[in-house]
Amino acid sequence: MNSIILGCDYNPEQWTPDVWHEDVALMREAGVDLVAVNIFGWSSLEPADGRFSFDGLDEVIGLLHANGIKVNLGTGTSSPPPWLTTLHPEILPVAADGTTRFPGGRQAWCPSSPVFRDRAYELVRRVAERYGDHPALALWHVSNELGCHNALCYCETSAEAFRSWLRRRYGKIETLNEAWGTSFWSQRYGDWAEIQPPRATLSIRNPSQIVDFHRFSSDELLDHYRGEAAILRAHSSAPVTTNFMVTAHIRNLDYWSWAPEMDVIANDHYLDHRLGDPVAELSFAADLTRGLAGGKPWILMEQSTGAVNWQPHNLAKAPGEMLRNTLTHVARGADSICFFQWRASAQGAEKFHSALLPHAGTDTVAWREVLRLSRTLDAIGEVAGTTVDADVAVVFSWESWWSAEGEARPSQAVTYLDQVHAAHRALRGLGVTCDVVPPDADLSKYKLVVVPCLYMVGDVAAERITEYVAAGGHLLVTFFSGIVDERDRVRLGGYPGAFRDVLGVRVEEFAPLKPDHRVTLSNGRAGALWTERLHTTSAATIASYLDGPLPGTPAITRNEFGDGVAWYLATALDDAGMREFMREVVPNQEVDPGGGEVEVVRRSGDGRSYLFVINHGVDAVEYAVTGHDLVTGEPVGPALCVEGGGVAVVRAEARA
Template sequence: MKSLGITLGCDYNPEQWTPDVWREDVVLMREAGIDLVAINIFGWSSLEPSAGRYEFAALDEIIELLHAAGIRINLGTGTSSPPPWLTTLHPEVLPVVADGTTRFPGGRQAWCPSSPVFRDRAYALVREVVRRYGEHPALALWHVSNELGCHNALCYCETSAEAFRSWLRRRYGKIETLNEAWGTAFWSQRYGDWAEIQPPRAALSIRNPAQLVDFQRFSSDELLDHYRGETAILRAHSSVPVTTNFMVTAHIRNLDYWSWAPEMDVIANDHYLDHRLGDPVGELSFAADLTRGLAGGAPWMLMEQSAGAVNWQPYNLTKAPGEMLRNTLTHVARGADSICFFQWRASPQGAEKFHSALLPHAGTGTVAWREVLRLSETLNRIGEVAGTTVESDVALIFSWESWWAAEGEARPSQAVEYLDQVHATHRALRELGVTCDVVSPDADLSGYRLVVVPCLYMVGDLAAVRIADYVAGGGHLLVTFFSGIVDERDRIRLGGYPGAFRDVLGVLTEEFAPLKPDHEVMLTNGGVGTLWTERLRTTTASPIASYLDGPLPGTPAITRNEFGDGVAWYLATAVDPHTMQDLMLNIAKNAGVTVEEFDGEVEVVRRTGDGRTYLFVVNHGSNPVEYPVAGFDLVSATETGGLLRVAGGGVAVVRAEEPA
């Protein structure tokens, strides 16, 4: 990767093309300003066409072509999908799903994360690759496997079952401790020996929720252990940084990236707009903030995004002119210093033949190619932003474990989904022009003016105390419903909801009263509640708004509590976006957080460093906007004259003359 500037990169699959195309591609990559190319991501069957027989001539040639063109390499270990010979010789490596049936080759990731045979063969390939290329001057980054756990995170085979038992022995030590943690007195589930424990395969009824959460934890740890195994081999033979591509996105939830992040030399993420969501652009911003949180606030890498349409959604929408630039600058605004795409050249065959690429099927005489050149030029213009960090004095607490637990099989309402509630609070902040850091429940909160805790169903004792101490010390807190309910064992915190947060919020809920998805309740502040109500009473809090109708008229729905030197708010229903934004505006202003007066279609984010402030303005709307700032717009290469004007669909990155 470049030491200065924003890196522009792509994923390349030369094994799909002939050598004459390789040479054409390198010329076009230089024209497009490509700095970094990821190769050998799915190269196993090309590098090792049969067991123990390695062929590196083609990869050697590709690496030298890229190196001669001044393009650096993000080199995959090639282990993401096993070759057919491996699953033919060792069908026991194939994954098994919850109903006990095997999943076969033909797609990708057809391997069990716990399989010792798979690991042995994968590690052998990694040794061959790193010994050959570990000190190559073009090598900028090692790319372990690819999107680990995208398809095979949860395996229920007998090998996984034994690995799960070993994991449980390490976690609990004694079978009696496990029985207590899982509540196995219920439904006669008590275990007398570790050998009796199975993965939570498909059952005739609701499965043990604590067992389900532990299986998610185990599965995340098992893939992380595989990553560590490949990484150890790479580091033994190479000094080049090592990473893998996370999938911080709305439709992937199986890995707890808070536990993975410390193992990465570079935090890298893959992100694609998901048009199955109501607000795909808002989800992009949230994912970027969460990725920055995983990086501890440091710059991070967008390993993959699409130039246009993807191929795996029900309706694969292309991007309008200017949309790729807006998407990209949203990632950069929120901390990305490297921008890469899947893929370089659109494939003529295979499952992803309709996935977009920087170089489309129609070639260079296209709108898509002109958009690529425009993006490259823009990234070059804003290169001085690299190395700066994002400003934020608001934190939003996010937990993969809470996501797993909150969406268990038996819960008060199947209509309440964790990520929806997280996105609702993030959207309100974003539409007020408030940038937030997305942090783990174990994060240090002392530097924030406001902390938002959406739907944190599962929370440990130490995290709960840390949040209460933050408020007592003068912080401002917003907690939304279905938070604080259980501890790490998925055991209810008795004494009334919201469990861990009763004291800091000054409320006690006797009973949940969920609403059917098509029902609404009116609030005394003019707002509308959906999905959820609670039989709640205040202990030390003051009611801010109550229900006018529904199952609990007159019951508080929004409360405010003074706790120590700080203030804690509780939102006991899912409110409409306008009410959420009004509430967030009130809370943010009282916390001393600066808000912007836009209509929600404009993102305003600041990055700072070396005494400079860079103001990003991304206008997702169709109308022009103005923003008072004196400085130089790097995108248009013009002075603002004290008032920045950004056209509908436009972007600006202003080097401010003074902090904006």
């Protein structure tokens, strides 16, 4: 595409045909380029077993095509129709406590069910045969938010599939016993048939079993995706994807393993007001999505114009907020911006979820904000195809997320994603743009690699990180990292096992703090959540604890290793302290003002460079740049002023 695409999710089955015509006319007024249809269309396309009807979808796709709007065509398999679960109740998912989850919501299906797959694949074949060469087709959309509700199923079908997955992974039952440490609590297995999913127990469950069940569950849904995608590719040359959920509250799928299967990466993201800083989390999610895309442009498949319907407090967006949110995604690599949904539903579970066209119609602030956004995306269209400039990386692992938050751990107050967010938020507050990468990534191009709370790390990844430092890289590792291998087996000899040598430290004991306890550091900062009985072997002590359980013990260290430098942070700093610490750690960094309220990101390519300045604060900011502001159409320089709540996208002629 040679522009930034504006798209939306449309559910015409909720409306009468006369409304379809009105909707498409308004879509043209709003500058909509791409429309996702048939996302939840199964019961409309197949209202009874084996009886198919495509007349309505034919008309909607034809209407969109006649108005120059491309189609993101769903396979319709995201939720089974009631007739299917009535005929085959065995496809329903089962929770860890052994109770069945029934229809009435969505995703009421077991990912391992062969019955569900057979029926879903038949629907996909019908859709692909009918629309595979339709001129309106731009993209295939497999299912919808796979695993949002049904990622972990504990039924007998899933149990047998889990055993098969374990046989393939381990080969011999003795190998599994060693990997899971089943000599503990008399759990040793003599036959594969004895193994169950980690259902609810009377005590703490085997942590290695739980991690493997997460791996299995992610793989099962990926296998389902592959099945649908193979059918689509057999009937069509259009690219195939599904919408990821890179967000703070969904953790069950390892998208590093999914990403290579996508023709283009797509993500759904909504501001989560249960978080302390939802806008900072948006930036992290966008950077992680770009990482999944290998640095290439990606699709924001869903976001909201205003409030959602599924949080305890569903906050509306202020004027200008949707534009700032959207340009944050664009700045961090999105070339297509889509919304759930086009027209706000009048009924159903999401009737109070915001939409491009609200219940109150077009004479609304919300509609005028949509038109403003559309004009802005058109104005900055030349940015499409460029990539994001970043020379700092943050390492992220879904496996570490699963394992670090096990049932028995040193502190329930320490959560993986909070520590990742804290590191990324500090860098963002300094104006440092980060790539988010997997533990085994090629790190050679980065000036700094940050490894926050990487509890689980395999030997290959640990060696790659160590070699990066030896070759001249700068590394920051934070506490509770390098503790276990991929089997969730503790690396003996002292923590942080995988990184002891490169960090030049050895920890003999964790000393977590209660959530309300603070300790004073010798550099004037305060630590929280965590301390540890740490000894330096080759590292220099940068700061020590002045009080708390371990006064005089190092809290921050710096080690020269090979041609590089490795820092270790053994406690949790508050936002201001973390940002100031990062200022010391980031090598040769030009720090931008804003403290997190102002985002400064660059995209470049083909000799072009674009500076995004997004001011989430109330005070005006200045940034030294000369060029042309695509948003206003005006020249700028030698300084750019962005008012509070404002945005600018500058085609830069001279780098600041």
